[in-house]
Amino acid sequence: MASTQDIIARSATTTTSSSIRQVDEVAKLIDTTLCIGCKACQVACSEWNDLRDEVGSNVGVYDNPNDLTADSWTVMRFEEHQTTEDDLEWLIRKDGCMHCEDPGCLKACPSPGAIIKHANGIVDFNQDKCIGCGYCITGCPFDVPRISEKDKKAYKCTLCSDRVAVGLEPACVKTCPTGAIVFGTKEDMKEHANWRIADLNRRGYENAGLYDPLGVGGTHVMYVLHHADKPEMYSGLPKNPTISPFVGAWKGVTKPLAMLAMAATAMAGFFHYIRIGPNRVEDDTHTQGTSAQVQHFDPSESRDPSQGE
C-alpha cells in the first residue's frame, strides 16, 4: 500500500515524476441526498488533523464556520431551495478540496514540490515547501485553498493522505452516521454512485446524477446530487469547472516561450556585436590610435583626422 504514496505530479517541476507503478485511484463519494447536515465530518476532520479553528459568530445561517479556513478544511454548506409555494428542499453539500485529476493549484504553484499528486489521485500540500504566495488560490477552480494567518502557508483537505497510506478511510468517512460519505477505489465509488442514482431515479429524482467534472479531468471527491443538471443550486458548485484560461495562459506554453524570447533577445545582441560590431565614433578611434603610436609620430599622419571633418 505504500506505493499509493508515489508522487506522480509535482508543482513547478518540468520533468516526469515517478509513475511506473500501477495503483488504483481512490475517491471519496459524498451523497448529498443522504446528508443530514450534522457536521460530524467537520468535527472528525478537526480531531484527526489536530485543527482548532477560532470560534466565530453566527451569521444567520446554519453554515458554521461560515467558510473554509486554513483551520477548517471542510464545511457543510446549507442551501434552502424552494420547490413549491409551501415546500422547500434543503440542499446540504460538504465542501472542501475536490482532489482534481488535473489540479489548478498544482499547475499554478511556483515552488517545486510544494503541491504534489499521489498515484492514488490525492492532491497534497507540503507546507514545508510552501512559500505563501497564494497562487494555488488563483489556480483552484473550486475556491478551496486558504492561507493561514498564523504561518502564511496554504492549507486544505488532504483526503487524510496519512490515513489512506496505511489503508484507512478518511476521518470524515469513518465518522459519517448516515453513510453519506463513502470511500474506496474510484471505480467502486462510481459503481456505488450508479446504484444510488438508480434508487433516486426510482424515487422521482429523474435528474439525479454523479458530479465528477471532466473539465478538471474528473475529481477524487465526487458528489451524488439529486439535481445533477443544476449543480449551482448546491451553494454555487460550478457546473463545468475548468482551470481558468487566464491561469492556463499564465502557466502554460507562454512561460517557456517567454524564457526563449528573452534568451533570444540577449543572443541577438551578442551575435549583432559579432557580425556587425560596435558603433564607434570615428574621431574617438583616431584619438586612441594616435596615442598608441606616439613613439612613431609622422607629421603626414596628423592630417588624417582633419580630412574626415
Add this chain to the structure above:
Amino acid sequence: MNSDKNQYLQRYNANERTNHWAVALLFILAGLSGLALFHPALFWLSNLFGGGTWTRILHPFIGVAMFILFAVLALRFVGRNRFKAHDREWLSKWRKVINNQEDDVPAVGKYNGGQKVLFWVLIISMIMLLLSGIVIWREYFSGFFAIDIIRLASLLHAFFAFVLISSIIVHVYAAIWVKGSIGAMTSGKVSQSWARKHHRLWYDEMRKKER
C-alpha cells in the same frame, strides 16, 4: 573648434545618474526575484534572497521601490521623450541604424526614436506591473479583488515583466554596442564627437548654450 576633441558634454548630472542606477539595481533585484517565481527552471534564484518564502515577501516591496524611483526618473526625462517628426523618420531607417550605416539617418535630439520607444514601453510596463502586482499581492491586497481579476492580473504581471526584461536587455545591449554611451551614465559626460554623431540636434543645442 578643432580643439574640441578632448572636450566633453555633460549629459546627465549626479542626481540623474544616482536615480538611474538606483532604479537599475532595484530592477535587477526585482527581476531576479520575479524570475525565480516565473519559471521552475529559475526557482534556484530564490536562494539569492534567502529562500522561496523570503523571495515572496521581498519581491513586491522591491517592485514598489523600483516603481517610485522610476516614476521620479521618468518625470525628469519625459520632456525630452516626446515624439517628433524626425523620430518617426529615424525609426523608419532602423535597418540602417542597426547595420552601423547612419549616413542618411536623420539628426535627432537628446534621445533617438528607439530610446523614446523604450521610454514609453517602460512607462506602460511599470504602470501595468504596479497595478497587477498590487492585485496579486496576497498578503495585503488580493482579498479585495474577485478571483478572475486576480487571475488576469497574474497573467498581465508575467507578460509585462517579460516586456520589461526584454526591453532592458535591448537597452543594455545598445549601451554596449554604441561606444561612448556608458560614460553618459557613469561620469555623466559624453565626447563632443559622440554627441555630434548620435544626437546632432542636442549637440547643436548644447553648443548654442555655451556661446
